[in-house]
Amino acid sequence: LDLGKPGYKAGYQTFLVKDPYKKIDLEIETDKKSYYPGDDVTLEIEAESKTKRLGDVEVAIAVLDEAVFDLIKEGEGYFDPYKGLADLQSLDVRTFSLIKQLIGKQKFEKKGANQGGGGGAEVRSRFDFVAYWNPSLKLKGGEGKVKFSLPDNLTGWKVLVLAADKMDRLGLGTSKFVAKLPTEIRPAIPNYLVEGDRFKARFTIMNRENYKRDIKVTIAAAGLVNGGNLEKSETFKMEGNEKRYIEMDLVTSKIKEDPKTPGDYVSFIVKAGDSHHEDKLIKQIQVKKRRPGYWAAQYGTLATETSDSLDILFPKNIHEDVGGLKLNVSSTLIGHIEEGFKYLKDYPYSCWEQKLSKAVAAAQFLKLQKYFKDKVEWKEADKLVRDTLTMISNYQLPSGAMSYYGKYEDQYLSAFTGMALSWLKDYGYQADSKAKNKLHTYLKSLLRRNTFESWYDKRMMITVRSMILMTLAKEGELADGEVKRFWKDFDQMSRFGQFHYFLAGVYKGNDQEVVKQSLEKILGNIVFDAGKVRFNETLDDGFYRMHSSPVRTQCSGLMAASIAHQKGVNKDWLSDLPSKLARSVTLDMRTADKYWRTTQETIYCMNALISYANAFESEKPNFKMTSEFRGKKWAEGKFEDYSLEGNTWATELQKSDIGNKQKLVVNKEGKGTLYYKVQMSYSPKDSDKNLNHGIEIKKNMMVKKGQKWVDLDSKTVLKRGDLISVDLMISIPSSRHFVVVDDPIPAGFEPVNTQLATASTVDADDNKRAESVVSRFYGNSRFFWYAGSRWSFYHKELRHDRAVFYSTYLPPGKYHVSYKAQAIATGEFTAMPALAQEMYNPETYGSEIERDIKIVE
Missing domain, CATH: 2.60.120.1540 (Jelly Rolls)
Structure with missing residues (x-):
């Protein structure tokens, strides 16, 4: 104790201060409490406050399917702006935004939407999560009225009204009503099927009236299905508000090999009713191929x-x-790029690079669709491009940089995004100017400052800068002297970067000496090997993070040569090079088992082939x-x-x-x-053998019996409602880039999304169980959990038909991911092999065995 120093203590006390005079109270009335699907609904809204003196109030109105609303853990609290701003947070500055509370549509998978049903002779077909949405409505004197038509859902509807006024007062008002029919049919069947699956097609029948009725039910099946009798009728003597079900035993048949033959579905028509009322439902289930x-x-x-x-x-x-x-x-040559369009059209994964590449391909398709006639159909191409351009802000960070999954900035991805937006502009699609300008500002900063992530070495940085130079030159935003300023770094660029630097000079057009010198060096690095033109080079592993591949380099060279030839650059030198490159590319297609294999390779090769065909097939x-x-x-x-x-x-x-x-x-x-x-x-x-081509994947399934988890083997028979845990262990001997784990979910299962309020958080929190599973496979070896760090699997998508986990970079080691599912349908189903694969290097992969799943009542 030093008596010469003053003593003191410090602390803080929490005081929660709420001002009721800053709150707006809302009363919401509907003209009825119950409606039929398709009816018109009138909402009357009245706003009040403690002062009783309200002027104009601005409100946002959403009418949400209650089945979807019930999935939100915080309930109404998610939407209350007064609560969001009044609640005491931590000692940091916080703001409230509904954007932070969103769960993507993909996570819902239309769980709350009824996919069929109808009254009388009509079949309802318009289903939606949201019956009405108005982001801005002014209530004069605090009062207002709106009118809208309901979709065809049979459900309860939750009305949410968020209010604000010029006095900084806020509020939330809620109400609800129902849409129902006297007789209701609802499907209780798998979300999809695999050829050869045996299942019970179940449909529930509900008598909504308060009295007894004799309800006749008829079910008929068609399409890719076999069974002793594909039509069944039964009459139920039903009490008021009683629910019954009708079932049919079916087996899915083989999918026809002819791709032009439509109808890879099982279709149902179900009717239920009496003289008072009849409901009719038409439901389709997609059937997928059993064997890969x-x-x-x-x-x-x-x-x-x-x-x-x-x-x-x-x-x-x-x-x-x-x-x-x-x-x-x-x-x-254009006749061969149809496979590239098909590849990107059906590409199953969804990081920003892949979404953007798919959009570029869709825009190219619209320009070239006359070349393919009926061989490639892409009805949603235009919508896909426009929808993708609206997503930029979802993946753009405050710095202006782009991210793969909305979390970490990536300099290569940012440069590629700038280039892709320029391509889309050529095809008549404009990105949001604010987002584009923000991106261009960020790209220009990369030319001036070394703000790259730590894993970028000098060669990688200068390669990315060459892409930026080309994009800005093409867009007319590159300052004079910038191309020449980076000439000293030309020899350190990858070949891919050199082609973009060369095109930057071509587009800029005011420094022909740089263009000539860069072309001389490109020609000097050509290697002729067995009739093919090669641009041999040795690259560090870090370039794989930029999706580098010899195929993409080859195609970027063809693209650069073709564009330069079209612009009249050194035709004497270039005239022979594009044709040789085109022949090399087509020769590579000839010798590759699967040429269209990544989004990056596909988008560059399509651009290259289109450029060549336009310029040289004279x-x-x-x-x-x-x-x-x-x-x-x-x-x-x-x-x-x-x-x-x-x-x-x-x-x-x-x-x-x-x-x-x-x-x-x-x-x-x-x-x-x-x-x-x-x-x-x-x-x-x-397909009954594990494959290991650079990645090992092992799968373990367990079922919960009482309070214990039991291993699921080939003899285990599950019951409807059983909870299943799926553990996937991935082992890699050396670093891998952009690995995806894709585990097809059996048709009798439905994944349990623990982000939703209806999921069991107790069953989701089972680290001890998972640790015991992993230890059985890997002993005491260290392994990485899902989302344990940036260098693990950190993004997932739970779909009806598959669970997908994504990563950007994985160091050598062992990894664990898992998910829960529930048995929802009875029958015998196929669990197709789980796959772990490098998305940009597909020949590096591993797969698990195929399994059979049996579920009883």
């Missing part, structure tokens, strides 16, 4: 050549009833084509113009093909360039 499909493709070109020969070898251990060979021949085709296969004449066609669609010939797999080599010969006679694609499809029989 594989294909191998080879591409080729006959320009000056007259013949080409290929050896076709089908694998040995494949199913005899699936697959075959297709030959497509066209006289323009000779009008006039040739005859013939082909032989299995030693016999197979195909013949004549091309007298640019055939953008091409002709296709197909042959089914024969038993003699399996494990044997067959020769395919393609011949051309006449002028022009012949492009061909040979596609072999098959289904291997080894």
Whole structure:
């Protein structure tokens, strides 16, 4: 104790001060308490305060399906602005925003929406979570009225009214009403099916009246389904407000191989009612292929050549009833990029880079769709582009940088976003100017300051800057002298970066010496290898974080050469390079088992092929084509113009093909360039074997019996309502980039989203159980939990048909992810193999075994 120093104590006391004079009270009245679907609803709103003196009040009105509202853990408190601002937070500054309370639509999966049903002879078809939304309505003197029509949901509706006035007063008012019918049918069936699934199709019938009724129920099934009797009728003697159900035993049939044949669904028509009232429901369930499909493709070109020969070898251990060979021949290169559009159109994952690449592809498709006719259909292409552009702010951080999942900024992704927005502008789509300007400001700052993440080395940084230079030059926003300023770093750029730097000079147009020098160095680094043009280089592993690949580099070179040729840059030097690059790209397509394999490679290669075809296919085709296969004449066609669609010939797999080599010969006679694609499809029989191609994945399933978790094996029979825990263990020997874990969920299960109020938080909090599971597989080895750090799996999507977990970078080690599901339907279902894969390097993957799941009542 130092008596020469003063003693003191410090502390703080919490005082919660609420001012009732700052609160607005709201009364909401509906013209009725109960409605039929489709009826008009009138809301009368009256606002009051303690002062009883209210002027004009501005309100926002939402009418939300109660089944969705009940999923929100905080209930009405989520929406109350007075509570959000009046509650005492921590000792930091806080603001209140409803945006922070949102759970994405994808998380709901339309859980609260009834997907069918109808009264009388009409079938209801308009279903929505929100019956009415008005973000801004002024109440004169605190009073107002609105009128709207209900969708076709059979549900309760929650009315939420948020109010504010010029005196900084706030408030929330709520009310509710119901939409119902005297007779109601609701489906209690799986969300989707796999071919070969055996299941009970159940539909519940509700008598909403307060008296006894004899209700006749009829159910009929059609589509990809087999059963002893596909139609069933039954009459129920039902008490008032009684619920019953009708069931039918069905088996899904095989999906037809012809992609033009529609109807990969099981369809139901259900009727229930009497002379007083009848409800009618039409419901469809999608059926997915049981066996994972594989294909191998080879591409080729006959320009000056007259013949080409290929050896076709089908694998040995494949199913005899699936697959075959297709030959497509066209006289323009654009005819081969249809697979790229198909690849991106159906791409299943959803980080910002993938959403944006898909939007660029959709915009390109709209410009080129006449080339594909009926081969590629993309009805939502325009809407997809516009919707994607509205999402920019969801992935843009306050600095202006872009993020993959809305959390961490990434400099490469930001540069790519700027480039992609410029491409979209070329196709007639404008991004939000505020978001775009914010991004461009951020990109310009990267040219001036080293504000890159710590893992970016000098080569990576200068490569990203070359992309920024090209984008800003193309957009007319690059200051004079900027291209020349970075010339000293040209040799440190990756080849991918050098192509963009070269294009920056081409677009800027005021420094031809830099353009010439960069082109000289590019040409000096070309390597001719077995007829292919290569830009060989050695890159550190860090470049994989920028989705680097030889294919993308090759295609960016073709794109740069084609654009420069179109702009008249050094045609004497460039005239030969684009054609050689195009041939190399098509040769790579020919030798690659799956050329369209990542979003980055696909989007760059489509741009490159389109640019080349527009610039260099100048000779009008006039040739005859013939082909032989299995030693016999197979195909013949004549091309007298640019055939953008091409002709296709197909042959089914024969038993003699399996494990044997067959020769395919393609011949051309006449002028022009012949492009061909040979596609072999098959289904291997080894889905019961674990695969490890650089990633190991193991799956453990448990079911809760009482208070204990029990391992689920091949003999376990589940009951409807059982809770299942799924643990996925992933082991990688060296660092991996952008790994996705994709676990298909059996059709008899429904995932349990613990973000929602209806999920059990007690069952979700089971770290001890998970630790014991992991220790069985990995012993005492260290492993990484989900969302344990940035360098683990930290983003997930729970869908009806799959659980998907995402990462951006994983160091060597062992990882654990898990989810819960509940048995919701009875039958015998297929759990297809879980997959762990690098999204931008798909040949690095691992898969689990296929499992059979049996569920009883």
